[in-house]
Amino acid sequence: MTDSSSLPASARAVVVGAGIVGNSLAYHLARLGWRDLVLIDKGPLPNPGGSTGHASNFIFPVDHSKEMTQLTADSVRQYKEWGVFTESGGIEVARTEERMQELQRRMSSAKAWGIEGCEIITPARVKELVPYIEESVIVGGFYTQGVGIVDSLRFGTIAREKAQELGALQVFANTEVLGIDVAGGRVTGIRTTKGDVATDTIVVCCGVWAPKVARMAGASIPLTPAVHQMIDVGPVPHFKDTKGVIEFPIVRDMDTNMYERQDGSGLEVGSYAHRAILHDPEDIPSNEEAALSPTELPFTQEDFEKQMEDALELIPEVLNDESVGIKYAINGLLSLTPDGLPLLGETPEVKGLWSAAAVWVKEGPGVGKAMAEWMTHGESEIDLQSSDVARFYECQKSRANIRARAAEGFNKTYGIVHPTEQWESNRGVRLSPYYEREKALGAVFYEAAAWERPHWYASNEKLLEEFGDRINRREAEWESRWWSPIINAEHLAMRERAAMFDLTAFCIFDVIGPGALECVQTVSMRQMDVGHGKVVYTPVLSPSGTFKSDLTVMRLSDEHFRVVTGGAHGMADLKWYADHAPEGTTVIDLTSGWTTLGLWGPRSRDILASLTREDVSHAGFPFGTCRTIELDSLSVLASRISYVGELGWELYVPMEQGAKLWDMVWEAGQPHGIAPAGIGVYGTTGRLEKCYRAFGFELDADFTVVEAGMTPPKVKGADFIGKEAHLKHRDSDPVAILCTLTVDDHTSKSGQKRYMLGREPILARDGSRLVDSHGRGSYVTSAGAGPSIGKHILMAYLPPENASVGEELLVEYLGEQYPVTVQTNDATGVFDPENTRVRA
Amino acid sequence: MRILCCVKRVPITGGRMVLTADAQAIETKHLGFTISPHEECGVEEAVRIVEASGGEVVVLTLGPDEAAEQIRDCMAIGADRGIHLVSSEEWDAQATAGAIADAIRADSENTGPFDLIVFGNESADAGGYQVGIRVAYALGLPVVTGLKGLTIDGGRARCEQEVPGGRDVYDVPLPAVVTVKEGLNLPRYPSVPAKLRAKSKPLDARPLERPASRLEKLRLVVPEGSRKQAEILGEGPGAAQRVVEVMQQLGVA
């Protein structure tokens, strides 16, 4: 067969994969002015045979994640704009009381993110809406009016046509990628079965095939193809008179990990309950070989046995009917990632190679738009940072880890996932040099960025007695899960005496060379041209003046800066600095070279002084400085800063010397009553009392520096990313103000004391939502105990009219409302507001 | 009525045949399985007859362990029990017919003779066109093939065999062997409760040794493509004029 046209010799960008993501991205790029775009797919159009082609195409707008909810809402808006959205309503039903609590959490998230038309309903009401359901097996439901189905293939076709109408796009079906050319770490071209195209930008949107294509360029897109089963039964007598595709609400049977939705005259029953069935990207059949399509694989009956029984229990009226036959049954392929979030952004390995993979139909158009904005402006309107493909460390990208985590996460698709819940598979990968010491002390390890970090220590149980009723206990099971009152005891020990912290999970990278100052100056908001040995805590802004990160930078010499940032987002930060490093400047990851031990508390100076001959007095070692000192026989880079609001230091030694450092600090600390303390204190209680902001909680791409209450007294003269926007923000009124609140009364209707965990909506005393002028609702960004002040602390952005100290508001937690009061509306801490301890 | 249906497990292929490295079989790692289309109609017909007049439908297959899946599928549309002659080797038509005839005789001894034995006219894969006929000879029964119509009445079978221009009609006494073709009926889809019931219906499985093949498969070969270069007459409705010209050239318009 000869083609009517051939691939152009060059293109501004090549999009690989014409599923919902590729189509949407091509359109939005065209809309943003990109021309000479090429979209290819190895299958035919309009349905090339990827996951989009067989997707169940329904959208439930409410998610616990703000980012995913925003992307979904934007996608729904786009689907509606082009007339391919049909509203049906949807109900998540609960078979257990435990699930009812989870539905309350859904309601909470709906309020926090502003999704309207949601309510908790009774089994009787469920039965009214879905007459063929067996209401005796359910105890309630979470109804969302805005649930609907979409025609994702039609959307994709319209997207392509619109881009073509703009003269911006050429589309080539039946064109398979054979290779990607890379030179000097950048994309230079793509080779296909229909010819080669020179280009410096390729976006991989081909879902289950993405890892295979990325590998051609030497990059990694860490997902695994996985099965989810679905069957279609019919004809269903209840649907005889349906005009159109759907008239009854879609049902998500959460406790059995299944869904049931009407599809014309049939009922589609899907399952995420079976064993994880993972495939390899290299082992997916071609369009020609597959009986149906490459992502519609033969159904494995034995994996659906239990599901048939579960579905029969819930919908016997339909499924027990012998005239209703199973007409279609597949093992459908979709993409799963290690943490369940999409893979978006430029790959860290190859410049110009972008990933837009592991995206569901419900967020496809939103991702297309956001990716196009990212590629055009360097940032997107909707924050994509938790889906940044650059977030993974090497050890997380191994096939074994991807598969282990994907398999573990799969059965949690409709699961009840506690906000602090820990992974079980593939643990113990990154161990700090203090690991054995910590184990001996009964450390309860939580994982972050594949590191094992003590969250608290069982050996500190004795502190509970010491601090008696200053320790807040929790009564209810939910907030007691993945928590211990020992955290509060460790906190008090630190405030009273001293504590030592394992901070090895910090991501540490150096910026070295003649362009190092220019690099850090451009990327960091605060002044970087400081003296040697200065430590600067700085926000990192996006071009629009919102947060890309926050971290500390140590100037070690003229052309040598050391950046220290949180492990979870470290790799993305590293890429950002590296992307802005001038010629001849090195940005190098030293995370595995240095270990960090934190030492804080009123006695920390005494402890440190006992180990060194150096002058570590306040005058001798000022706050915000760093220098190398000798601690006993070790040469230690000590940095005097604090994220817990205490006097103290971060102590850095080469990784192999860590155990010795631990031992010496431990010994020296014993007479002073030092306690080992975990991330429960470092990440939550310590910082909340000081109202220190955390990236990913208070600081993200939705809020500006001014709104976060972190406006510096002066703006440096040197240029930096986000400067222009920040200057404008300084001159205008903030749309929202970050406040710290405390809970006045924890007593629930049943008389139990309840403790919020985060992301709950903040309401006015009359129960109405607080919404700022940008339409953003107030919600708890962080929540935790403040043991030193005996209060439970919440942080939230509030509309200015509600952001006064003393303002009385409500927080809604698991369906009940509790009174809260604003304590501060700036960065002043609720404990030691003058910062006397830090500057002691 | 006691009816026996013989079925064969075959892969559901796509648009292209891919062989295993040793060219002995189709590569099936991405393929699902079913029974031949003719046989689907055979089982459906048997179930309908027994639904109307009572009796039993037995499904028999000669195939690997996994072929039990196909027997359960037949049970899910109404077969009552199954006989599984287990062998992972490929049997030629003659040997297959011999094993089936033996199994039928054995079963008949236990539970009485079958009134009707149903085969597909030919299997989807090997397409030998002979197993049903050979079994009929082995059992000394009349056989009618290629049926598109079948009516059982008063111990006789009125059979309609498809021929060019219409159907030839046969009238044979039971017991008899018939081979049927797709189009005999529109088979039903199994319901969920039927699938669940199928799991516990009796299935008698026994291993068999394959005798020497007299039509011995040496290897499979994917034929070369037809290598046609289609002449593109145009794209979209604008091509209509050219199409009609070609039709006139071909003498059909």
Add this chain to the structure above:
Amino acid sequence: MSVLVFLESADDELSSQALTLARSLGDVRAVTVEGPYAPAGWAAAIVEAAGGDDIVGPGSDRGNEVLAHVAAQLDLPFAANVSEVRGDELTRIRWGGTLLEEAKLHSDRRLVTAAPFAFAPASGGEEVTVLSPFPGNGVEVVDHVAPDTGGKVSLADAKVVVSGGRGVGSAEGFAILEELAALLDAAVGCSRVVTSAGWRPHSDQVGQTGTKVSPDLYIACGISGATQHIAGCKGAKALLAINADREATIFAHADYAVIGDLHEIVPAITAELRKVKGS
């Protein structure tokens, strides 16, 4: 080497092809059988006439049936639908022709039928002996019913077939194909996907388990070209494929192609035909 070839008739295509095969195997004696069709009786007559010779038949339904009876009566292996014979080795078709099997016959005599269209029609006639059937076992044709086609052309006989697949989309979608077929005096066919969905009756199905057609022109609309469908239409003299997927497998078997949406193209062809016919 002497070969007996069973011909269904003196001039049908598949019998002619069988004759070509037979001639390649040795000295041919051609027979046909007259009388009401009774497969066992016909086979017995052929068995007697063949003596110890190889027996060849056409790969039609009847040819395969008769030869299978022959094989059962002789208790010999029988290879249906062979495309090549080389001594005691042969190639036969599987899956309606999309796969080939190379096999070895362990037998003194070769019993084979010729795969349809694997051999050229025989050039020149052949003297045909007419046999009378032996008394059979009572299984014989007692009646014949012709389907009520309502005067429409039968699929098997049509000179032109307008056929639709999944791309047609629905039962109603076939209206435009029927309109075109009416103008061309053609039969309407369809793929197995269509009959399984219940859009058309099985009698319209073209394919390995449907009707095998050999029209002058086969128009495949929205048919992807699955192997079992090709098995039914590869006898067409010319094949025109209409499909929106430029790379659909059907095009590898097509003589002519139109790329695009059949819902626009088929009515356009109908309109053009009307114009040209002046109606």
